Amino acid sequence: MSFKLSRRDLMTAAGSSAALAAIPARAMQAAASTDPAAVALDAIAESFLVLQPEGATGLGIDTGKRAPLKSRLTDRSAAGRAKEAAWLRTALARIDTLQPGEDTRTDVAVARTAYSTALDGYGFPYGAVDIGGWRNGPYVVAQNMGAYLDVPKFLDSSHTVETAADAEAYLARLDSFADQLDGETGRLKDARGRGIIASQVLMKKTLDGIRLSRKGAPKDWDVVTSLAKRTGSIPGDWAARAEKIAAGRVAPALDRQIAELEQHAKVATTDAGVWKFRDGDAYYAWALRASTTTRMTPDEVHAMGLSELARLQAEMDTILKKLGYTQGSVGARMIALGKDPRYTFPNDDTGRAQIMALIQDRLKDIRTRLPRAFATLVDGRVEVRRIAPAEEIGAPGAYGGAGSIDGKVPGRFWINLRTTDLHTKYSLPTLTYHESIPGHVWQGEYTHKLPLIRTQMGFNAFSEGWALYAEQLAGELGVYDDDPVGRLGYLQSIAFRACRLVVDTGLHAKRWTREKAIQWFAETNGSGIEEVTSEVDRYCAWPGQACGYKVGHSEINRLRTQAQGRLGDRFDFRGYNDVVVRGGGVPLNVLAQNVERWEASRRA
Template identity: 60%
Template sequence: MRTTRRQLLLGTAGALATTALPRAANALFADGDAQAEALLTRTAETFLTLYPETATSLGIDKDARAQLKHQLADRSPEGQGKIAAHLRQTLADLGKLDMATLSPLTRTDVEVVQASYSTALEGFAFPYGDVAVGSWRNTPYVVVQNVGAYLDVPRMLDTDHQVNTPEDAEAYLDRLESYADQLDGETERLKIADSQGVIAPDFLLDKALEQLKLARGGNTAGWGLVTSLANRSAGMEGDFGNSAWMLANDKIAPALDRQLAELERQRARATSDAGVWKFKDGDAYYAWALHAGTTTRMSPQEVHQMGLDQLAAIQAEMNTILKKEGYSQGSVGARMEALAKDPRFTFAEGDTGRAEILKFLNTRITDIRSRMPQAFDTLVKGNVEVRRLPPEEEPGAPGAYGGPGSIDGTIPGKFWINLRSTSLHTRFSLPDLAYHEAIPGHVWQGEYTFKLPLVRSLLQFNAYSEGWALYAEQLADELGVYADNPAEKLGYLQSLGFRACRLVVDTGLHAKRWTRKQAIDWFVQANGSSEQEVSGEVDRYCSWPGQACGYKVGHSEINRLRDRAKAALGPRYDFKAFNDAVVLGGNVPMTVLGRVVDRHIAARKA
């Protein structure tokens, strides 16, 4: 696996960087690599014990890791302390390695872990919120409209936790019991945050309370997490559905009630201040969150101006197309609002429109999959299914999100689409969304990480993940999907403009003290997005500071590196080889991505 990875990463079409080094030189790294790889393997296994749900999502909660299928992460203050201790110890152990004795690829693996863990440990220095170790969802709030066990666990149990044997069903029951513990652990952390003056804005708490009440429900036998097990264990010896109902009724419902009561208590004292500037150390927190989201040290003002500049350039291109389509009056944003109301591009309301949307997306995914050999020499399966978000999650969720499935392919990747209202989506904007979330975006890119050492499949960097997904949108355009449909090209460009707006709005909320209304109004007018869509987006930026800035920052860096490769290689530049290099290098900070591209350039020259 490692040899294949080296060959695929460092060159294609015979230009293999490993062949540029004598075998003796490679042998010089053997002892150092073995020591580092043993440490990275231990790191991955410890990570999985702290986040057992990840083992399930990757389909590796079996054999020696079978016990992980019975467990959930500890979301209590003590559990958070164990995670922070793991980060500190791992960084200390990695710091003892002699980097000069490591091969370039193993050095990259070490640097990726160091970058991820160092950033997360900086986040744990703030005594509140959730820190995303190896992921993207950093938030100052323990539970809010898009954060919390009440959202994560039911979805994971229903879609990722496989129930094929009675043992699987028993593991599900163990997790239901742990779910109640998770809820109580979060409620304890909510109280600690409250004592430090960290309370979510009132408008976010209103959404969270509405969703929690949906999760709580009135008839526990009808809960999705109960019926999911009952349906999938039908025919097995043992009444697992009834056992799940008892746990839901006796343990989970009371834990949800306790969390509801605490959030209602905090709601009575919440304000409408939207940004983290309101906290005692809010500016420092946002600086960290912006760094975590972009893997750069750009200041809020630099990010804000970057958004304004890029939006102007994108809308200049949109203006030309709009005029050709007969939309010549008003701002670009106003004209895009008018286009979105054109009956040619809308879907029916209700379940009829929802079915239309799901069929439309699947058709576009089939088409783009057939074009992938034009963009990559090294192909993956692109194992994906389009699913509607659970209705109880939709009010506080973004328009869509996606990610890869399990390593063994038994769990497909998901393209989750928010269908609370079909008016969220238009026929000219949905194709681009499919390319971003599914192929060649998140699902496609994620499958390449399965070729890397396990620890690399566990760790993601927001700027790379989301930068790649925007680059995936660009690849679709470069492959000609919009050649005969200028309206869909406008949808793609509006998507890029949307991400440029995020740079402006996120920094506006958290650094410039914008109100929620100010952010929504600016966004609608600037990009022509609907107020319904933008309202949910702005709420997301309030709860996930800095995350939304990773998209355009990462996308811009990938294109900057592509331009550098073109200039350095001249006629030796190859479109497919560059794409291979970026995606096969794995999910890395932007600084490390530069070194991956440097190796690709050296390999092509050789």
């Protein structure tokens, strides 16, 4: 969608921020409420922290009365899964008794949608259901999910260590890491008995990753060295104690999980999609609903992808011809552009350093432009980090998110540097806007201003739709005005998400092979084979998740176009962006309600 800031928008951005009405004003209030519905929702949120205590640490609220949570991890066993399902039923029953007021109407609607969707997911005998989140998948452990990946990164990047008590809590969690692994291993055995086995390719990637995390002496593992580095000024034999737990508890648990995964690998097939399971079609319909917060069918999602791709590539074709790329399909010409030495990085540490430098340069530039797009600004604190080598094998090109509420942990932009072939100089700026600011890190900081129950939820279609919209905003703020190749990078990024709609549904509903998906994706969008191979394998492990991006982005734009048409001169560019981002993560139907109330406030 093309949109240029008017002179009035630019003049307004230079003035002071004004309070918005209805939902946006509610979104920035942190004061305690006497509304019975708000009190009940807060109690539900607190009980959820007990169920999944990592959430308290991630938000930076594992202090005071919540301090005991800092020593615990989620139960990943079959019993833990059953406990989560029971908790959902109880929480939903409580929510159904509430009579929300104006301030809690959205909160109740959001919680009901998140919990009911998750409970439906627990009806399938599959691997992962993320309550109020996005990381759903049919496999207990895969190349991009499982305790072997999650816990070391969580302990290093989220678990703060400032006191002896923090260090003791770290050791307690390290000990629980072994229990998490064994809980998963028990569920893996059950899955094998049910025939719920990942494909041969995914099994190889998973085993490669977990063996890498097991490699070496425990004293050199990240879970040990991270604590050692952070307790230098805290008296105690922390490193030795961590090493003892790692060697005596974690290593044997990793070995047991590796042995079970090797049994999976022996019977794995080449079939990539969930259609291969007995109730695979029903499961995929649920996965699409969880990801998009809509009732779109696989056929509708597939058709939307093809339509959006055609529209985007028409603009790309025009730019490519002006640059002298006139022969072949848009995808073929983008492949040629991607091989141009002017736009690639050396595939070594020099190239990795260049990538990091370019990211920092784009962050510095976009910060100066954001007051023209938002009336209410947040800090946008972001730290750029390389994804750990054990995770890079199965990870996407990058991902990001906001830090803790207390500010001790900044937002993170994680970049995959296993090979610099994953990135080009014209695609990296757009990736930066998506993962950091004004994308995931930026949006997440607004969520921190919401009630506790809302900070625990991140609807995929909204959060990823917003991140694509953030890429669009950067263009509307002029970053590509004198950079047609950069504009191509942006358009290719959006087209990439349109391709996801086609490929994800192709794999899971239309029985595409992995090879067909990779070939179609690379040739159609002109993306590198390394990048799309990792992407396709991700879709195999997370059915439906990749579809939330473009569905959410299209809806944010549809609502903006509708508001512009209805409001005319009363439409406020910054006001619209504020109402969307300050309303927090919501299902798309709730987003539409928020925008409609904002429109009404503008007409009043």
